Amino acid sequence: MSNILEVKDLNITFDTYAGKVQAIRGVSFDLKKGETLAIVGESGSGKSVTTRSIMQLLSLNANIEEGQILFNGQDLVQTSEKDMQKIRGKKIAMIFQDPMTSLNPTMTIGKQIAEPLRLHQKLNKDKAHDRALELLELVGLPDAEKRMKQYPHQFSGGQRQRVVIAIALACNPDILIADEPTTALDVTIQAQILELMKELQEKINTSIIFITHDLGVVANVADRVAVMYAGKFVEVGSVDEVFYNPQHPYTWGLLASMPTLETSNSLYAIPGTPPDLLDPPKGDAFAPRNEFAMKIDTELEPPMFKVSETHYAATWLLHEDAPAIDPPAEIKARQKLYKEKYAALHSKGGNL
Numbered sequence: 001m002s003n004i005l006e007v008k009d010l011n012i013t014f015d016t017y018a019g020k021v022q023a024i025r026g027v028s029f030d031l032k033k034g035e036t037l038a039i040v041g042e043s044g045s046g047k048s049v050t051t052r053s054i055m056q057l058l059s060l061n062a063n064i065e066e067g068q069i070l071f072n073g074q075d076l077v078q079t080s081e082k083d084m085q086k087i088r089g090k091k092i093a094m095i096f097q098d099p100m101t102s103l104n105p106t107m108t109i110g111k112q113i114a115e116p117l118r119l120h121q122k123l124n125k126d127k128a129h130d131r132a133l134e135l136l137e138l139v140g141l142p143d144a145e146k147r148m149k150q151y152p153h154q155f156s157g158g159q160r161q162r163v164v165i166a167i168a169l170a171c172n173p174d175i176l177i178a179d180e181p182t183t184a185l186d187v188t189i190q191a192q193i194l195e196l197m198k199e200l201q202e203k204i205n206t207s208i209i210f211i212t213h214d215l216g217v218v219a220n221v222a223d224r225v226a227v228m229y230a231g232k233f234v235e236v237g238s239v240d241e242v243f244y245n246p247q248h249p250y251t252w253g254l255l256a257s258m259p260t261l262e263t264s265n266s267l268y269a270i271p272g273t274p275p276d277l278l279d280p281p282k283g284d285a286f287a288p289r290n291e292f293a294m295k296i297d298t299e300l301e302p303p304m305f306k307v308s309e310t311h312y313a314a315t316w317l318l319h320e321d322a323p324a325i326d327p328p329a330e331i332k333a334r335q336k337l338y339k340e341k342y343a344a345l346h347s348k349g350g351n352l
């Protein structure tokens with residue numbers, strides 16, 4: 001599969017009164033045509049900044065210090081705002097946690113979907129109307145003809161997110177970025193929206209970057225997972241590799257803190273807090289929270305060690321001289337539970 005997006009050694013800082021926040025510290029990844037990549041990590045790890053930089057939607061105090069963001073070979077870091085406007089919302093579309101921020105409360109839904117089609121795709125009124133209807137049906141909103149004439153407040157939270165997805169898909173984007181699209185929704189609706197995204201991906205083959213702080217929702221939507229910690233990718237691999245054979249102690253912690261079907265509350269919390277990005281630590285930023293940390297972890301940043309052709313992790317535990325360490329029993333038990341749940345999902349054809 002060819003890459004639609006290649007991010008290379010991205011470094012982003014923010015100027016603040018307290019100093020320079022080193023928000024993104026050397027992030028590299030690629031996105032293949034038609035795949036879903038999930039980016040997972042605690043709040044503040046840099047997920048939103050990474051994706052907002054792809055859209056060139058960073059705040060004014062942000063600096064891209066280094067790096068390239070190649071979209072079909074074109075470096076978006078070097079692209080002018082005028083040219084970005086031809087990409088943003090058309091070739092790369094984004095949806096956010098709160099659908100209300102993307103909808104205009106004073107305009108009918110039909111108009112909000114049709115207007116960009118008339119503007120960007122130069123469709124006439126009737127064609128734009130027909131396409132809007134088609135899109136509403138695609139995202140699973142029945143009575144589309146009637147709903148087109150309604151306003152956002154007449155839709156529930158989940159329905160609004162469906163509308164936002166319809167708008168995002170209107171111009172057939174190459175990449176859809178979804179930044180915690182289900183976080184504000186209740187659990188049942190969350191599952192429906194995730195299911196919709198999965199269906200859409202199969203139907204229209206858009207590449208998707210799916211951001212979440214909840215590892216639990218990843219397995220059913222993503223092909224690959226990137227785990228982010230303190231402005232870096234610390235583990236990247238296929239869903240199976242990251243869930244069944246995790247290598248980074250932070251990924252172990254995330255897996256262990258995942259609520260299961262049996263326990264709606266997680267039993268485990270990763271001890272400690274993420275580092276201050278005004279002054280990130282010298283070695284492995286996770287070391288102070290890592291019960292398996294070695295001396296080298298406080299001295300030198302670990303490189304990305306190769307686990308397989310598709311699986312990499314940045315932990316000194318993968319160095320050939322490191323002692324062999326098994327994930328703690330608690331985490332293994334969690335993995336076992338997860339494995340059973342995951343197998344059950346797959347046998348049902350991947351439905352939640």
Ligand SMILES: Nc1ncnc2c1ncn2[C@@H]1O[C@H](COP(=O)(O)OP(=O)(O)O)[C@@H](O)[C@H]1O
Binds near residue numbers: 042044
């Ligand atoms: N406008 C800003 N000014 C200063 N710091 C910021 C700004 N936006 C984000 N940051 C910092 O960048 C880091 C990453 O933030 P973000 O990408 O929003 O995290 P996530 O989406 O993973 O929760 C955090 O430490 C955050 O405080």
Ligand SMILES: [Mg+2]
Binds near residue numbers: 047179
């Ligand atoms: Mg965020």
